[in-house]
Amino acid sequence: MGRKTGEMLHLRGNALTKGEPVALPLTQSSMFHLPGAPDGHDFYGRVNNPTWEHLEQVLAHLEDAPCLAxxxxxxxxxxxxxATVKAGSRILIPSDGYYVTRVLADRFLSGLGVIVTERPTTAFSEGGFDGIDVVFVESPSNPGLDMMDLPAIASSVRAAGGITIADNTTMTPLGQRPLDMGVDIVVSSDTKAMGGHSDLLMGHVASRNTDVMERVEEWRRVSGAIPGPHEAWLLHRGLETLDVRFDRMCSSAQVLAERLAAHLAVKDIRYPGLPSDPSYTLAQAQTTRFGFLLSITLETQAKAETFINTCPMLRPATSFGGVHSSAERRARWGDDVDPAFVRLSVGCEPVVELWQAIDASLNAL
Structure with a gap:
């Protein structure tokens, strides 16, 4: 991905004419000057915007596929x-993945006549995929960090006549490339590591299937689910440092995981980069890095809360992927995990200082 990220930094610059700004301009406008026929020009802020369009060019470069923000x-x-289901469609989603995806399926899609089935990540292929129209996958799972065999699942789903959608938020295109493994559609919360500074909400959809992307674009246009120009501008700026941030975060997570695995206060640890982890073999095969998320389970809920709330280099906050390391007890949101389970998102602090703070806080429990 080194070449991809290097080229990304100069996508705009190599197309500039003399006197144009190097930094991406922010186009904050709902209207565009449009005498006569539209003729393919930008015409209304719900349909297109020059700031989004350049952001989408950068995202498409990273995903190596058409992208919509x-x-x-x-x-x-x-x-x-x-864009992919209708009344009578059957979809399969992980029972232990991001809980809001399950809420969307259970509370809204099912009410429109979509049949929703759930399976755990570690047994996702059991039962096969015959008769399932859309298979939604998340690997590593959030928050458990279990993984599934993406190439095998994508191949089986295609053979059964279905399509796959992969949530790649936890790994980003720099850590894992589901489209290259046969997945049909990638979705991502760019609020997390892609933006990286905890100051925006954004997401994207990428696919090499032209028909799918036409439907996704139509959904965005008619539903009004459009990004704000300022948020698009912020995400573009964040992407310019994604490579260096992701490298630091993943490298630090590996160091911390190895040390936490030996800490007496830690009852259990999950990190795909540990040879003892159940996800290690799949992570080696499917990812270029092991990621920046890890989880630890402490002795009690009270100790977990104390650790999260007193460590000076951990922000007690939901979400993940920022430059500041953060942690939270996922049981508070209803995830099926131990009450003392802590999801830890490793940020960009110097790893020596970060470990010293974490170690001291654990030792004080």
Whole structure:
């Protein structure tokens, strides 16, 4: 991906004419000067915007596929699902993945006549995929960090006549490339590591299937689920440092995971980069990095809360992927995990200082 990220930084620059700004301009306008016939020009802010369009060019470069931006990760997930299902469709989703995807399916899609089935990540292929129209996958799962065999699942789903949608938020295109493994559609919450600074909500959908992308674009246009120009501008700026941030975060996560695995206060740890982890073999085969998320389970809920709330280099906050390391007890949102389970998102702090803070906080429990 080194060449991809290097070229990305100069996509705009190599197309500039003399005197144009190097930094991407922010076009904050709902209207465009449009005498006569539209003739393919930008014409209305719900349909197109020059700032989004350049952002989408950069995202498409990273995904190596056409891309459309959305105002949040869930807006991207919604667009991918509403573009591919109809009344009577059967969809399969992970029972242990991001809980809001399950809420969308259970509370809304099922009410429109879509038949929803759930399976756990580690047994996702059991029962096969015959008769299932859309298979939604998430690997590593959030928050458990279990993985599934993406190439095998994508191949089986295609053979059964269905399509696959992969949520690649936890890994980004730099860590895992589902489209290259046969997945039909990728969705991502760019609120997380892609933006990286905890100051925007954004998402994207990418696919090499032209018909799918036409449907996704139509959904965005008619539903009004459009990104704001300022958020698009912020995401574009964040993407310019994604490579260096992701490298730092993943490298630090590996160091922390190895040390936490040996810490007496830690009852259990999950990180795909540990040879003892159940996801290690699949992660080696499917990812270029092991990611920046890890989880630890402490002795009690009270100790988990104390650790999260007193460690000076951890922000007690939901979401993940920012430059600041953060942590939270996922059981508070209803995830089926131990009450003392802590999801830890490793940021960009110097790893020596970060470990010292975490170690001291654990030792004080």
């Amino acid at each position: 959305f105002p949040s990760g869930m807006a991207a997930i919604s667009a991918a699902l509403f």
